[in-house]
Amino acid sequence: MTTVANQRVQPVSGTTASRSWRWMRENLFSSPFNTIITLFCIFVIWNILEVILSWAVINASFGASKEACEVAAGACWAYVHAMYRFLLFGTYPAAEHWRPVIAMIMLTSGMLLSMNRRFWSPWLAVAWIVGFIAVYFVLAGGILGLTPVRTSQWGGLTLTLVLAVVGIAFAAPLALLLALGRRSEMPLIKVICIVVIEVFRGVPLISVLFMASVMFPLFLPTGVSIDVLLRAQIGIIIFQAAYLAEVFRGGMQAIPKGQYEAADSLGLNYWQKTFKIILPQALRLVIPPTMSTFISLFKDTSLVVIIGLFDLLAATRAAVNDPAWRQEFIEAYVFIAIIYFCFCFFMSRYSNYLDNDLKKSTSH
Amino acid sequence: MSPKHSKKSDVNPVVTLLYDKTFRSIMYQILVFGGVFFLGWYLVSNTMANLESQNIATGFGFLEREAAFGISESTIEYSPESNYGRALLVGILNTLKVASIGIFLATIFGTIIGIATVSKNWLLRFMGVAYIETFRNIPVLLQLIFWYAVINRGLPGVRQALNPVEGVFLSNRGLYIPVMADNPAWFWVAGGFVLGIIGALILRKWSLKRLEATGHIFPHLSVGLGIVFAVPLLVWLVFGAPMEINAPTLQGFNFRGGARMSPEFTALLLGLTLYTTTYIAEVVRSGIQSVPKGQSEAATSLGLRSSWIMRLIVLPQALRVIIPPLTNQYLNLTKNSSLAVAIGYPDLVSVSNTTMNQTGQAVEGVAIFMTVYLTISLSVSFFMNWYNKRMSLVER
Numbered sequence: 001m002t003t004v005a006n007q008r009v010q011p012v013s014g015t016t017a018s019r020s021w022r023w024m025r026e027n028l029f030s031s032p033f034n035t036i037i038t039l040f041c042i043f044v045i046w047n048i049l050e051v052i053l054s055w056a057v058i059n060a061s062f063g064a065s066k067e068a069c070e071v072a073a074g075a076c077w078a079y080v081h082a083m084y085r086f087l088l089f090g091t092y093p094a095a096e097h098w099r100p101v102i103a104m105i106m107l108t109s110g111m112l113l114s115m116n117r118r119f120w121s122p123w124l125a126v127a128w129i130v131g132f133i134a135v136y137f138v139l140a141g142g143i144l145g146l147t148p149v150r151t152s153q154w155g156g157l158t159l160t161l162v163l164a165v166v167g168i169a170f171a172a173p174l175a176l177l178l179a180l181g182r183r184s185e186m187p188l189i190k191v192i193c194i195v196v197i198e199v200f201r202g203v204p205l206i207s208v209l210f211m212a213s214v215m216f217p218l219f220l221p222t223g224v225s226i227d228v229l230l231r232a233q234i235g236i237i238i239f240q241a242a243y244l245a246e247v248f249r250g251g252m253q254a255i256p257k258g259q260y261e262a263a264d265s266l267g268l269n270y271w272q273k274t275f276k277i278i279l280p281q282a283l284r285l286v287i288p289p290t291m292s293t294f295i296s297l298f299k300d301t302s303l304v305v306i307i308g309l310f311d312l313l314a315a316t317r318a319a320v321n322d323p324a325w326r327q328e329f330i331e332a333y334v335f336i337a338i339i340y341f342c343f344c345f346f347m348s349r350y351s352n353y354l355d356n357d358l359k360k361s362t363s364h
Numbered sequence: 365m366s367p368k369h370s371k372k373s374d375v376n377p378v379v380t381l382l383y384d385k386t387f388r389s390i391m392y393q394i395l396v397f398g399g400v401f402f403l404g405w406y407l408v409s410n411t412m413a414n415l416e417s418q419n420i421a422t423g424f425g426f427l428e429r430e431a432a433f434g435i436s437e438s439t440i441e442y443s444p445e446s447n448y449g450r451a452l453l454v455g456i457l458n459t460l461k462v463a464s465i466g467i468f469l470a471t472i473f474g475t476i477i478g479i480a481t482v483s484k485n486w487l488l489r490f491m492g493v494a495y496i497e498t499f500r501n502i503p504v505l506l507q508l509i510f511w512y513a514v515i516n517r518g519l520p521g522v523r524q525a526l527n528p529v530e531g532v533f534l535s536n537r538g539l540y541i542p543v544m545a546d547n548p549a550w551f552w553v554a555g556g557f558v559l560g561i562i563g564a565l566i567l568r569k570w571s572l573k574r575l576e577a578t579g580h581i582f583p584h585l586s587v588g589l590g591i592v593f594a595v596p597l598l599v600w601l602v603f604g605a606p607m608e609i610n611a612p613t614l615q616g617f618n619f620r621g622g623a624r625m626s627p628e629f630t631a632l633l634l635g636l637t638l639y640t641t642t643y644i645a646e647v648v649r650s651g652i653q654s655v656p657k658g659q660s661e662a663a664t665s666l667g668l669r670s671s672w673i674m675r676l677i678v679l680p681q682a683l684r685v686i687i688p689p690l691t692n693q694y695l696n697l698t699k700n701s702s703l704a705v706a707i708g709y710p711d712l713v714s715v716s717n718t719t720m721n722q723t724g725q726a727v728e729g730v731a732i733f734m735t736v737y738l739t740i741s742l743s744v745s746f747f748m749n750w751y752n753k754r755m756s757l758v759e760r
Contacts, residue, residue: 027486028487185389206703218414219410220410221410299503329517337502348497
């Protein structure tokens with residue numbers, strides 16, 4: 001595909017100005033109708049940019065003091081200055097804020113390292129498990145002289161990252177099991193997997209979270225209780241695993257039958273066949289939908305605000321109700337929207353990169 | 365497991381049995397099923413014991429009891445004296461209301477933006493992609509809460525209501541729009557519309573049959589569309605062409621007349637529509653791109669008219685790619701409407717939540733709304749399976 005496109009490109013001649021003029025003529029003014037569309041687009045973009053820029057930059061107040069905001073007509077960024085700790089750490093004790101910082105650095109750097117194909121090995125899973133235990137103790141304390149901090153005090157972006165990264169790390173293997181179960185030849189296992197997948201895909205995440213928060217305590221014997229954060233985390237994991245299982249199953253279905261038969265005729269057993277032959281090909285096919293499930297998981301962590309956990313969105317909601325800052329709710333929501341956007345946009349770019357990179361490395 | 369073992373002549377029958385494929389498969393299944401069964405039994409027995417110790421009666425008898433809470437908006441008659449069953453019905457109808465309007469709007473905007481992203485115009489393409497990337501990478505719940513805050517806190521009060529278009533008022537009490545005044549004629553016009561659709565479908569069937577039999581082409585699309593609009597128009601004229609408009613006017617501290625969309629409903633509809641539009645646009649884009657250029661070129665060389673190429677060659681193939689993920693997005697929008705509970709729109713989940721808090725019937729409450737959503741999802745997926753089968757039959 002790319003080679004064909006490359007051949008079509010004419011040898012570039014002329015000055016930069018004439019080249020850009022030609023580009024504009026081809027892409028913006030190729031016909032009268034096209035020209036009208038271009039002018040209309042410029043008009044719309046200009047109007048949107050004017051509103052955004054005059055609010056966020058030109059008429060905004062960038063000082064750290066609230067007084068400067070009184071005169072400014074635009075955004076009051078002092079608000080973010082005053083609130084950012086609350087948004088990042090929630091109600092975590094102020095003296096201990098260095099701990100969530102370390103936890104967030106560990107989680108994001110772990111994610112970044114795992115994105116590099118050089119580190120893809122079984123050891124990565126071991127590293128993640130050790131990493132999660134470390135993150136838990138950094139946040140919860142209770143050892144090495146760290147002050148214990150209850151999970152109900154975890155909050156803000158820290159909690160969002162914990163929910164998202166732990167969710168992704170555990171949803172993927174569970175989804176794999178469910179997908180294999182659904183493709184299994186054992187009828188009972190198949191039925192159980194189908195029921196789990198279809199039930200969790202058929203209901204909104206909210207109802208799963210309600211089940212985790214309201215119904216689950218009834219399931220346990222009296223006196224036994226499980227932390228609400230853990231319950232919500234398990235709910236998120238099972239819910240997204242059901243979606244991911246269908247993505248993985250799609251990939252496995254796309255593998256030609258000959259691959260299965262070839263593996264069988266080589267005398268490989270089920271697990272060898274699955275992990276050495278089928279999955280490496282199947283998972284490669286479904287990178288874009290897998291990553292978009294992960295992005296959904298990241299966005300959906302915001303739903304825990306409804307069952308009373310204190311994640312980034314919940315912290316913001318509490319922050320905008322502060323009577324001292326009644327007017328600045330838009331700044332707060334825009335600020336966290338940018339945070340969510342950055343994470344999700346980065347993940348979708350990575351998905352494109354990985355997809356292309358793997359295609360390149362296998363195409364010859 | 366190693367081949368050396370099996371070559372020995374004195375093979376232990378127990379070992380052979382352990383390596384027997386069927387035996388193993390049955391054992392695995394018994395183990396897994398036993399585990400699931402035991403877990404289920406354990407949870408149910410715990411729940412029973414807990415409910416008994418908390419003196420909560422199980423069962424759906426509570427649906428008959430008086431609800432004693434108000435619901436801010438309802439499409440059917442409801443008062444706090446009504447029972448819980450009716451309250452839940454109001455919730456279901458509110459969910460369906462916001463979902464159906466949202467689906468309608470998101471389909472229109474999604475199609476427009478999806479087409480924009482495959483446009484030849486670079487700037488238009490850029491705008492489409494920018495919209496999609498922005499709104500799909502921000503959690504929908506954040507968008508809902510944001511729009512609700514904007515309407516509730518950012519908009520002026522009723523007396524200073526924004527008036528963007530004649531007759532439309534936007535204030536922190538919600539959106540007021542003019543509607544046609546009540547008249548029995550409108551009921552019959554709607555009936556005429558349904559009748560017109562049925563007539564057009566019969567016409568289509570007849571013309572296809574005639575095409576098969578004689579080869580004569582009847583323009584059933586344009587004539588059919590004509591029937592769909594002509595019948596209600598005729599009914600409207602018969603009833604004396606009522607034109608009276610019921611516009612909202614400011615009286616005292618609130619608006620009178622017109623139709624009102626509450627702040628909760630407006631924020632929910634706006635957020636869901638903007639968010640789902642991005643996904644539908646992507647679906648439409650991939651559908652259009654999935655039809656190879658050779659298809660329309662081949663049709664052109666066969667001498668088909670360009671309007672026919674779109675209708676007979678490109679659209680059927682694009683729709684086959686578009687419709688399955690599109691229904692998925694419709695389901696997602698319906699499920700996402702449950703986020704209404706965060707901004708106080710009385711949808712099914714929100715009403716169930718109130719019911720659960722008042723009665724303590726958590727198991728039944730969650731069971732009811734899960735059943736409703738499951739019924740919607742499963743019936744749509746059954747429809748999809750039927751549709752896919754039908755489409756693949758057409759293929760070969």
